[in-house]
Amino acid sequence: MSMYSENKKRGRPRKNLPESAAPQPATVKRGRGRPRKSAIAEKAENISKLTYESVNVWDSTLPKDEIMSFSEGYKAFLDKAKTEREFIKESIKVAEENGFKNLDALGETKLNPGDKVYRVVKSKLMLLSVIGKKPVREGTRIVGAHVDCPRIDIKQNPLYESTEMVFLKTHYYGGIKKYQWVAIPLALHGVIVKADGSVVEVNIGEDENDPVFTITDLLPHLAKDQYEKKLNEAFQGEHMNALIGSQPLGNKEEKDRFKKNILALLNRKYGIVEEDLISSELELVPAFKARDVGIDRSMVGAYGQDDRVCAYPALMSVMKITNPEYTTICYLTDKEEIGSVGNTGAESRALENYIADLCAFTTDGQYNDRLMRAALDNSKMLSADVNAAYDPNYEGTHDKLNAGYLGKGVAILKFSGSRGKSGASDAHAEYLGEIRKLFNENNIPWHITELGAVDKGGGGTIAMMIANLGVDVIDVGVPVLSMHSPFEIASKADIYSVYKGYCVFLNS
Ligand code: MN
Numbered sequence: 001m002s003m004y005s006e007n008k009k010r011g012r013p014r015k016n017l018p019e020s021a022a023p024q025p026a027t028v029k030r031g032r033g034r035p036r037k038s039a040i041a042e043k044a045e046n047i048s049k050l051t052y053e054s055v056n057v058w059d060s061t062l063p064k065d066e067i068m069s070f071s072e073g074y075k076a077f078l079d080k081a082k083t084e085r086e087f088i089k090e091s092i093k094v095a096e097e098n099g100f101k102n103l104d105a106l107g108e109t110k111l112n113p114g115d116k117v118y119r120v121v122k123s124k125l126m127l128l129s130v131i132g133k134k135p136v137r138e139g140t141r142i143v144g145a146h147v148d149c150p151r152i153d154i155k156q157n158p159l160y161e162s163t164e165m166v167f168l169k170t171h172y173y174g175g176i177k178k179y180q181w182v183a184i185p186l187a188l189h190g191v192i193v194k195a196d197g198s199v200v201e202v203n204i205g206e207d208e209n210d211p212v213f214t215i216t217d218l219l220p221h222l223a224k225d226q227y228e229k230k231l232n233e234a235f236q237g238e239h240m241n242a243l244i245g246s247q248p249l250g251n252k253e254e255k256d257r258f259k260k261n262i263l264a265l266l267n268r269k270y271g272i273v274e275e276d277l278i279s280s281e282l283e284l285v286p287a288f289k290a291r292d293v294g295i296d297r298s299m300v301g302a303y304g305q306d307d308r309v310c311a312y313p314a315l316m317s318v319m320k321i322t323n324p325e326y327t328t329i330c331y332l333t334d335k336e337e338i339g340s341v342g343n344t345g346a347e348s349r350a351l352e353n354y355i356a357d358l359c360a361f362t363t364d365g366q367y368n369d370r371l372m373r374a375a376l377d378n379s380k381m382l383s384a385d386v387n388a389a390y391d392p393n394y395e396g397t398h399d400k401l402n403a404g405y406l407g408k409g410v411a412i413l414k415f416s417g418s419r420g421k422s423g424a425s426d427a428h429a430e431y432l433g434e435i436r437k438l439f440n441e442n443n444i445p446w447h448i449t450e451l452g453a454v455d456k457g458g459g460g461t462i463a464m465m466i467a468n469l470g471v472d473v474i475d476v477g478v479p480v481l482s483m484h485s486p487f488e489i490a491s492k493a494d495i496y497s498v499y500k501g502y503c504v505f506l507n508s
């Protein structure tokens with residue numbers, strides 16, 4: 001039973017009411033000399049209101065059919081958006097379909113309440129807004145997520161042949177457990193910038209008829225030495241080379257004829273030569289599609305749910321907003337998995353620049369820097385990122401009282417960081433209280449979480465960078481199993497819960 005819906009429906013505990021004033025259940029039987037059952041039940045009920053207990057979303061008032069249908073759209077989106085560039089490209093399509101206009105194509109413009117605009121930075125970062133009724137300087141409501149995911153990047157000079165096989169050299173991106181990325185089908189996504197500056201888009205391995213690639217693993221029969229090694233030493237990053245060919249071109253006297261065959265095929269398909277690969281961004285990602293998990297189909301299994309399981313609901317929530325009080329911002333960032341660096345990461349000035357423009361365009365150009373500073377100080381944000389769900393197969397990694405759980409709805413994380421909260425983003429109790437109240441009043445199932453047991457590790461999100469700007473920020477996202485693996489698991493109930501939570505927040 002939800003503490004949220006109960007508090008709302010029944011108001012304050014009735015312990016001071018005379019028994020007769022409380023409605024009696026129809027089945028009450030009265031025994032002489034003993035207290036009436038209804039009174040006992042009432043007492044128990046009042047006591048239960050003293051305790052905090054999270055709820056399973058499937059027991060909540062959220063409609064099951066909506067939970068299920070929301071995930072259909074999510075899975076389809078995941079299959080189209082496996083890289084940060086693809087996520088932004090698909091988001092632009094969704095935004096345009098919903099009447100959002102490219103702010104940078106509007107020039108010096110006047111924005112009015114209800115107007116819908118977006119900005120894209122370097123094809124990898126995006127900001128979307130519905131302009132609010134209140135002036136931007138009074139603050140905004142931001143839901144911020146990241147659209148990059150752990151993956152295997154291709155090096156700049158990647159191609160070589162060895163023992164009549166052809167490989168691509170790689171450098172992994174983000175925190176991966178390397179052993180999870182060998183012996184699975186991989187697809188190649190990205191862009192190649194040719195000598196003349198033109199850009200070729202690459203996508204091989206997603207169509208059923210496409211070939212795929214793989215990083216090989218050692219057979220168990222010969223893995224005696226490998227077994228003796230520590231897990232983080234048994235798989236070496238420099239040896240994670242992707243197999244991409246084994247057929248020669250020309251006659252036996254030709255040097256590197258296996259590699260040359262691959263280059264000839266790439267030249268035929270994309271018009272590129274080897275040097276073009278130097279100016280490329282190519283990413284190997286799992287080649288399989290998002291799937292339902294479980295006999296009951298209650299979960300989604302897919303690559304890249306960190307953080308698209310929050311980025312997609314964030315995008316969808318801003319699509320649903322009309323005439324908000326405060327200007328809403330959906331902030332989709334890049335490079336979170338390697339520290340939010342660069343001009344497409346959350347450490348960049350992208351958000352400040354964007355809010356500055358919103359201030360200018362809503363005030364007939366009466367802009368000064370203090371407007372933007374005030375807007376940031378008055379803004380509130382949900383940092384929409386995943387949470388480490390408790391996994392009963394790995395006891396001891398979580399404090400069960402403060403863990404994120406699959407199916408318990410929105411995971412609220414007060415602080416991140418590690419070892420004595422070092423490097424944490426720590427939301428103020430007042431702000432956490434505000435979010436808790438908002439979710440309770442709107443029947444959004446939520447539970448309080450932390451990233452794991454004390455001194456077991458840790459991590460962070462984009463929350464800290466935005467908090468540094470003066471914004472009140474708290475992490476609010478979806479608990480995920482097998483995080484950073486090629487096949488991450490999330491509950492459909494949680495995905496829908498965060499979507500509803502983000503909608504409520506943007507409208508607050
Ligand atoms: Mn994340």
Ligand code: MN
Binds near residue numbers: 306337484
């Ligand atoms: Mn991550």
